[in-house]
Amino acid sequence: MSTRAARDASDEVTVEPRPGRPDPDRGPCGTAPDKPLRADAARNRARLLDAAIAAFTDHGVDVPLEDVAKAAGVGIGTLYRHFPTRCDLVLAAYSSQVDAVEQRSIDLSQQLPPEEALHEWMRGFVDFYAVKMGMVNLLRQMMQGNPETFERTRARLLASAERVLTPAMEAGLVRSDATPQELVRALGGICLAATTPDGQETSRAVVDLVYDGLRYGAPATAGSPVNSPSVAPA
CATH class of the missing domain: 1.10.357.10 (Tetracycline Repressor, domain 2)
Structure with a gap:
């Protein structure tokens, strides 16, 4: 391996490589x-x-x-x-984004009414996936060698989804047959499919449609525009 020596810009410490330092x-x-x-x-x-x-x-x-x-x-x-x-850097970056998704679910559930918290969390999920897409190939390789870490990550994402979905369901604002697993899978699929330069904006637009779909048939939203059938002009 080639010799690495770098000067820390913040504390002016010169770092020389140690024998056996990983590439x-x-x-x-x-x-x-x-x-x-x-x-x-x-x-x-x-x-x-x-x-x-x-x-x-x-x-x-x-x-x-x-x-x-x-x-x-x-x-x-x-x-x-x-x-x-x-891969240490990639895993840390990915974990920090999962932290942000989790913290966002906590903050939104405390600050907004249930239906608004759910909608905003869903829209913010697009930003998380934009970061993940930049890492996806290496993450897949890492997942094979360390599946337990990614199982814990998935559990945290599902818990975050449940944190914003359940109150909206209990309030009768979204349909009662939705699950956190389905919500995360749907959001991930939306983001994966948006490969154009304006992919994030496209993803948010489709997320809004999924949100309207969650509201369709919900008891507390019966009679609202999202639950009213479209009437073709005569």
Whole structure:
């Protein structure tokens, strides 16, 4: 492996490679440090994740890691200290987006009426999937080697969907036969199918149609426009 030496832009520490240091584009995940971070290190990690999410969304998972470090305003050595391999960075970025989906379901359920919370959460899911699509090929490879991690991730997504779907169902605002599994599968399918440059806007428009479909036949919305049959002009 070629020698790597990078100067940390934030603390001016020169990082020399250790013998046996994993190649950032190879090696198993799970080698990133798992310990409490100082405030400055936590800020660097957060900036790296923000930069990685933007880069993976716009350019895919093969974007040069040096570009990610530069966008975060830190040296490449700082990136390697937090994320020794590319898949560590991808997994952390993906996990942070699952965290955001989960937190959004909590915030919306506390701030908005049930039907609005459900609708806004569904529309926000499009942003989560836009990030995932930039990582999808590597995520599939990682899933084969670490299925337990992705089972936990799926469980968190389903719990988030249930958190916003169940109150709307209990209030009679959406149909009672919908399930969190069906909702997540439908939203994922919508996002996967939107491959045009305006894919996110297209996805949101279709999400709005699915939301109207959830409301169709709901007890509390009987007689509303979404439940009224269309009448052709005479």
